[in-house]
Amino acid sequence: MREHGILRIIARLLIPLIMLFGLYIQFHGDYSPGGGFQAGVVVAAAWILFVLIYGLDVALKVIPERAMFVLMLFGALLYAAVGVAGVLLGGHFLNFYPLLPGKHAAQQFGIITVELGVGITVATVMMVVFTQFARRRRWLEEAGEELD
C-alpha cells in the first residue's frame, strides 16, 4: 500500500494520536472513562492501522513477535504478581491494602498496576492474533494454494 499517499499521510498523523489516546485512557482511567481493556484495544487498533499502511514486515521490526509473546505473558503475570504480593504481605489474594501504608495509596497503586497488566496483555494478544491472520495469506501463496 506504499503508493497511497493520502492514506499514508493521514495514518502518519493519526497513529501517534491514537497511541497517545491509548496511553491517556490507560493511565487516566481512574478519573475518566478508561482502563486496561479499553487502552489495550485502542493501542492494538493503532498498531493494526500501522500494519495496514506500512506492511507486516515493517511492523514486526517495530515490535518483534517474540517481544509480543513476552509482553503478553508479562501482563498476565504482572496481574497475578500483584495478587501474590498481597498474599505475601499478609492479606488475601488480590487484596491491595497491604501493598502500601496509606489506604487510598495502596488501592490506587494496586488498581493502576493491575490495569497496566491487563492493558499490556490485551494489546499484545490482539497484535499476535492479527499477525497470525495477516501472515496466513502470504504463507498460503508460498505453499501454492489457489486463492480466490
Added chain:
Amino acid sequence: MRQRDLFASAMLFAIYSLLSAGLFAVLDAGDVALTEAAVGAGISTLLVLAVLTVARRDERPVASHNLPALIVVVVTGAALIWATLDLPEFGAPDNPVHTHVAPYYIEQAYPDMGVPNMVAAVLASYRSIDTIGETFVILTAGLAVWALLSVRPRRRKPSKPEGNNAP
C-alpha cells in the same frame, strides 16, 4: 434483503458495531462505548476481512429460505418477548438491579479507594478475581489462535510450477 457479498456484510457489521457503541454512550456506559468502538468497528471487522482474503468473497447461493431455522428463531423470540413482560421497566431507579450491590459500589468506591471512576474501581478492585480470570481467558485465546495459525501450510504439489498461484 440479502447480502451475498461478504465484504459488504463485514462493512455493514462494522457500521452496526459503531452504532451500538453510540447506543452504549447514550446509555451512560462510556467505558463500554470506547471498547466497543475500537473492538467492533476496528478489530473484529478486520479479522473477518482477513479471513475473506483467503476465502471466497461472495457467499454461495443457497435455497431461498431456511424454514425450520426461521420457525426456531421466531418461537425463541416469541418466548423471550413473552418473558420480557415480567421484567422491570426500563430506567426505573428502584429496579432490583439497582438495589443489590450497586448502591454499595456507588457510595463506597470513593471512600474505599479514592478513585472517582467507579467502573475502574469495581473492575480492578472489588471484582479483581473476575478480571484476572478474564485476562487469562484472553491470553488463552491468543495462544489458541497462535497454535492454530502458526503452523506453516504444507506445499501443495511439489511438481506444480511456480507462478500460477497469483490471487
Added chain:
Amino acid sequence: MALLGHFNYWIVVVLMMIGFYCVIARGNMAKKMMGLNIFQTSVFILFISAGKIIGGSTPILRKGVEVYSNPLPSVLILTAIVVGVATTAVGLALAMRIREAYGTIEDDFIHDDEPAAADEDDR
C-alpha cells in the same frame, strides 16, 4: 408508559433473533461469526440498558451529579466485549484452517471424501 417501558428488551430480542438466524440458517462460517457477534451485542445491550437509570449519569464521581447509573453492568460487559473478540478470533482461525483443509468455508460444501484437495499426507 408501561408499553414503552419494555421497548429496550424488544430491541434486544429482535437483535438476538437476527443473530440467531444468521448462526443457524447460514452455511457460511464468516457470516456465522458475524451473526454470533450480533447475538453477543444484543446481550451487551440487554445488560447496559438494565443498568441505566433515567436521569442518571455516567458512573464517574463528580460534583453536581446526584444519581449515577449502575456501574456493575458496565464492568461485566467491558470484559465481555474483549473476551468476545478474542473468542471470535479463535472461531475465525478455525474457519481459516477449515478453508485450507477443505477449500471452502461453506458448511454445506465440505465433504469428507475430498481430503484436503490433493495433499494426501496427514498434518
